[in-house]
Amino acid sequence: MAFDISVNGRTRRADVEGDTPLLWVLRDTLDLPGTKYGCGIAQCGACTVHVDGVPVRSCQLPIEAVGSAKVTTIEGIGATAVGQKLQDAWVALDVAQCGYCQAGQIMSAAALLAQTPKPSNAEIDAAMDGNLCRCATYLRIRKGIKLAAGVKA
């Protein structure tokens, strides 16, 4: 059946089964492959998007539950000041190794900074511990968040 959802400020139509996780709607149907599949059970955070500003694992959110909520993905987060600062910080610090998890990392970091503009190390740990990076770029992710937030590394 057809669902109209708001993604990155645009209304997009997806004709899929209602139980289809938002992750696969974004990737397969709406051609927004920046959101990544990593585990399918909300353990890795690679699929993190914002739903009304809240970080959500899109592998666990069926499209029928999205309703009129505003979905923001990595393709759209650069339109926010925080998102752009994080993207620039990631490039400036050369955070990525393989880069696969970084979309999810940036989405979790953007949600953190929107709520907590100057996070402490403990706040960063708490916000980011659900996002795995198999290359283990954690030290640079932490630095990237601090650079974007303008707090001392």
Add this chain to the structure above:
Amino acid sequence: MNAQMQHQPSRRLVLKAGVALTGGLMISFGPANRASAQAMQPLNSHVRIDPDGRVTLVSHNPEIGQGVKTSIPMLIAEELDVPWQSVRIDQALADSATYGRQVAGGSMATTLQYEPLRRVGAAARHMLVAAAAQRWSVPADSCTTSAGSIVHSGTGRKLGYGEVAAAAALLPAPDPATLKLKDPKDFKVIGKPHGGVDNRAIVTGKPLFGIDARVPGMAYASYVRCPVFGGTIRSAKLDKARAANGVRAVFAVESNGAIEGLSAGVAIVADSTWAARKARSLLEIEWDEGDGASQSSAAIAARAAAFKDRMPQRSLAKVGDADAALAAAVRRVSASYAYPFIAHAAMEPMNCTAHYKDGQVELWVPTQNPEPGRAQVAKTLGIAPEAVKIHMLRCGGGFGRRLINEFMVEAAVISKQSGLPVKLLWSREEDLQNAPLRPAGFHHLEAGLDANGAVTAWRNHFISFGEGDTFKRSAGLSPSQFPSGFVPAFDMGASVMPLTHPTGPLRAPGNNAFGFVMQGFIDELAEAARMDPLAFRQQLLGDARLVGDPAARDRFDSGRARAVLDAVAKSAGWGRTLPPRSGLGIAFHFSHLGYFGTVVEAAVGRDGVVKVSKVWMAGDVGRQIVNPSGALNQVEGSVHDALGAALGQQITLENGRVVQGNFDAYRLTRMSDAPPVAVEFLLSDNPPTGLGEPAYPPVPPALVNAIFAATGVRIRSLPVDSALLKA
């Protein structure tokens, strides 16, 4: 193309120059046996300079996060003398006839390419200078280059590379061996930190990875394999799955008989990933699980323990008389070490997009090693290897997993049989349960010490997997493994047991475990000798010398090992006093031509939980770090990867099946686990070598040695069991 080809032989490679489709200069450097008639395709050259001045450099190796897509073109750009920001980087197709080895493995890119690719850049520069000199009717040696232009020294006249690219393309290619390379003190690109060339695309979510491939008309495939490796289908009812919404085809597939190839299974082809996945639960398959179903980690460990009191099935290395030396020793120490199977768990699960049409197949695939995949796809489909076209897409992690290409074969077969272009995606569960593993291993060790703490005897009975004299893949032990050559009586033997589940290389294969075993046991010897762990290692290494087979490239340089050991001890403040239940541990290791020393500072809670507060690393990978930003990233990542594996990773087999199904049961390192890492590179006068692997092996032993310093408990089996550490 209207290429006019010239080529000059070098020792192993041939340089070719020609006219690009754009009318500019194109240079390629490939194997000497490359057919000269073969046209250079636009993508298949290392350097292209267009008449409008645009410079395109090609990275020919797979990118798995080790940074070669940046570091390889940096080598060319340096000698070509172009500003790094001005070049465009393309990823090559898999084409070993043009490029030779295209493998992300063994930390070999820098080792093999550091000089040849600089010569490629120098050759292009040489030809551009010659063309400009011709135009000006001046001697070539009166011209220099600067940031993409040729300058005539006498008159200050200047021509952009693009302006002479067409003329340069008609000149004879120089003999690469005669080209003068830059003095490293003049480097402008090499040795300066550069961010990854794909960074902007990564942070903005652009399609980049294998999983992002999209082909018109593409369907989505899922493949169900037997939970026990090597199993076959006894019977399968497929109708319910066929009737599901969005499902286009469901069919059984037979194994192609290759261990690293196509396993028997059932393919589901659907309109979406979700539809393909959901239909899996509708399949009713009865498997013949085969011989593997009886194997378990518990039985393997029991069998390994039983080998302890037996003679090894065969000898791997024997120097001197270990029995006599042990009998004469002042102190004898024996211990058994063990480490488990672990999984690669790259963040991007295995996938491949395939389009089979009219006897040709095109593949879009994140692979570390395309050629074995090509061979197997061709053989399985019954087509020529040339009929397989492989686009190497960025890999979301490799760690050795993508050296094995069964997903390529699966996707190709499913596309052929369904008649559709398909994207095959493995689930995380399949990634952990149907994939090759880092082999478990067991070492029964015994050593003897004299009154001065010198190691006089070393015996290692290594228990691994294989048949007869053959180890399973990545399950062997090199006779040159340290301390081979440092102990007068050295005896290394092996016994193997069969294992059905496939094994394979994982980052620093073998070494990722041997570092733990050897440097953990050496710490025990230091304790028995009542010596400081650093001083004991310094004495064991002795004077600076080369140890090992003079013909081997990987001779052990004890001077380099000593230097990284001393450097890391110094930066970590070795010997300082720590609070109760905290300790420093030290280790060093040589692998993949790189030397690393590690100090770990760890605290162990009364609950047995280990917290690493800091890690110090000193490394020697030769006289030049190509990209300091990427290099530091590799070392930091290796440290956290190794700590995570040592503290928490284990794959268990039961009834031939992998027990762990996803990241809830297989614990990777997270942000709050990652301690700061201090990294120091020692620049020795040796050729530059790779960094993807050698920083990993000394980390687990430095950790367990720190745990010993904190608690007095020896950890001889990984992952660390916190129950042993409770106070």
